[in-house]
Amino acid sequence: MSKTPVPLHIDDLTPFVRTLSNQLGAASPSHLTLMNMVARAAGFQNVQHMRADSAANRRLQNRSDPPAPNARLVERTLHLFDIEGRLRQWPSKRSVQTLSLWALWAAVPSGKTLHEAEVNACLNAEHCFDDPATLRRTMISCGLLTRRKDGSEYRRVEQEPPVDAKQVIHDIARRRRERSQ
Structure with a gap:
């Protein structure tokens, strides 16, 4: 027979431990020992x-400014x-490859099913x-594109780009706009 878990939330550990100590009476260990016991029961090494x-956790919740892009990688x-705004050569470093693919990802039409020839034309x-095949395969392995098992249909995976990728996409989009004018 399985038991239904009962969640326990304690705003402040000290009053909880004092109450527990009073309930235990004379057999109660010291305040610090009891706090460490409760902390270990909650899955921590000790109260510290x-x-x-x-x-x-509080610092992470209060964090408001987004992380800055890695300027050197960008x-x-x-x-x-x-x-x-065209990729001149295939990068040798994996981190640069992935970031380059985000710029190509931005050029693929969103929300549209494409055939392999259309994806190749877009990438070319x-x-x-x-070498659109390398780009296409790497974009699929990075989770930027999806395709049917038979390779007949491709779709761009809609997702929020990382901070570095947003910077690259923005700069390359500016270059592409200038190219089209």
Whole structure:
């Protein structure tokens, strides 16, 4: 017979432990020992570990400004694109490859099912080294594109790009706009 879990939320550990100590009476261990016992029962090493975890959670919740992009990685990636926003060569570093693919991802029509030839045409317009198959496969392995098992239909995976990718997409989009004018 399985038991239904009963959640327990305690706003402040000290009054809870005092009440527990009063209930135990003379057999109660010291306040600190009892606090450590409760912390271990909650899955922490001790009360200091519990406090550190709580403080870290508060800091993360209060964090309002988004993380800054990795300027060096963004710069390396942008260096691989020509003045018209086309990828000149396939990067050797995996992190730069992935970031470059985000710029190509932004050029793929969203919410539209495409055939392989259409995806290739879209990618060929955005790179100079004539290898849409590598780009397509890598985009699928990175989760930027999906395809049917038979390879007949491709779709762009709609998702929020990372901060670095947003910066690259923004800069490359500006170059593409200038190309089209």
